[in-house]
Amino acid sequence: MTSTLCYLNGEYLPLAEAKVGVLDRGFIFGDGIYEVVPVYGGRLFRFGEHMARLERSLAKIRIPNPHSREQWLERCRRLVGDSPGQDQMVYLQVTRGVAPRDHVMPVGLTPTVFMMVNPMKPATAEQRHQGVACVTARDFRWERGDIKSISLLGNVLARQISADHGAMEAIMFRDGFLTEAAASNVWIVHEGALLGPPKSEHVLEGIRVDLLRELCEECGIAYNLRPIAEADVRAADEVLLSSATKEVLPVTRLDGEPVGHGALRGKPGPVYARLYEAYQRAKPAMSI
Ligand SMILES: Cc1ncc(COP(=O)(O)O)c(C=O)c1O
Structure with missing residues (x-):
C-alpha cells in the first residue's frame, strides 16, 4: 500500500517517501481543497465534472489552478496505470503552499499538489x-x-x-x-x-x-x-x-x-x- 506511487509537486514517488513541510498551509490551517475521482476499468468517471468542481473550489478560495485539465488528466492516468486491476479512487489535493504562519493569504505562493490512488471500497x-x-x-x-x-x-x-x-x-x-x-x-x-x-x-x-x-x-x-x-x-x-x-x-x-x-x-x-x-x-x- 505505502509502496504505491503517488504524485507530489512534480514528482512520482512511493507514498511512504512523500513529505511536505510542516509550514504547509494545508497542515497549519487546512487551507486547501481536494477531489475524489472514481476510476472504473482504468478509466476516470465524470472527469470533466470533477475538474469543473476543482476549478470552482480553487477559485472560491483564491488559489490559482496549478495545472491545465490536460495536465491533471495526464497525471491521473499515470497514477491509475501504475495500480493494476480493480476499480480505484484518485485523490487529489491542492493547498495554498508553504509559508510562515499568518492567516492572511500570502501573494505568489506555489501551491502544493498531492495525488494518490486507492482501491475503491464499494458497498457490500x-x-x-x-x-x-x-x-x-x-x-x-x-x-x-x-x-x-x-x-x-x-x-x-x-x-x-x-x-x-x-x-x-x-x-x-x-x-x-x-x-x-x-x-x-x-x-x-x-x-x-x-x-x-x-x-x-x-x-x-x-x-x-x-x-x-x-x-x-x-x-x-x-x-x-x-x-x-x-x-x-x-x-x-x-x-x-x-x-x-x-x-x-x-x-x-x-x-x-x-x-x-x-x-x-x-x-x-x-x-x-x-x-x-x-x-x-x-x-x-x-x-x-
Ligand atoms: C460533504 C459531502 N457531501 C457530498 C458528497 C458527495 O459528493 P460526490 O458525489 O462528488 O462524491 C461528499 C463526497 O465525499 C461529501 O464529502
Whole structure:
C-alpha cells in the first residue's frame, strides 16, 4: 500500500517517501481543497465534472489552478496505470503552499499538489440488498459546504456520531431543513419523485447531483431540488445517499426506525433499484 506511487509537486514517488513541510498551509490551517475521482476499468468517471468542481473550489478560495485539465488528466492516468486491476479512487489535493504562519493569504505562493490512488471500497452486497442505517444530527459545520475543503473537522465529527451508533452516515439538518450527510448527498423519494435539497453554500454540489438528474430523465423518474423539512425525510418512501464511493445507496433505518411504508418498510425501494441499475450502465459511457 505505502509502496504505491503517488504524485507530489512534480514528482512520482512511493507514498511512504512523500513529505511536505510542516509550514504547509494545508497542515497549519487546512487551507486547501481536494477531489475524489472514481476510476472504473482504468478509466476516470465524470472527469470533466470533477475538474469543473476543482476549478470552482480553487477559485472560491483564491488559489490559482496549478495545472491545465490536460495536465491533471495526464497525471491521473499515470497514477491509475501504475495500480493494476480493480476499480480505484484518485485523490487529489491542492493547498495554498508553504509559508510562515499568518492567516492572511500570502501573494505568489506555489501551491502544493498531492495525488494518490486507492482501491475503491464499494458497498457490500449486503448493504445494497438490506440498505444501511443512518442517524440524524444538527448541521453544526461552517456555512461554506459548497467548497470541497480539506478542513473537514465538522464532517469528521459528524461522521463519528454515526460511527458511534454503528451507522453509515449522519444525515444533517440546518434550521430544520436537510442539508447533506458527513460525506454524502442525501435524497428522498416522495410520490415516486427523487427530491434533493437546493444547491446552496451549505451543501457540497456532489458530482452525483447532476448525474442523478440525468439518470432520472433516462428512467422517467421526476427529479426536483427543493427545501426538504426534517419531517419530510422521516416520512419519505425512500431515503438514498450518493457519493463517489457509495454511488447510490439505500438508507433503510433512520435513528433506529425503519424507512418507508407498507411492504417496503425497512427495505430498499424501487427508485433506488432503478437508479442503481442506470448508474451501472452509465459507467462505461461516462468514463475516459
Ligand atoms: C460533504 C459531502 N457531501 C457530498 C458528497 C458527495 O459528493 P460526490 O458525489 O462528488 O462524491 C461528499 C463526497 O465525499 C461529501 O464529502
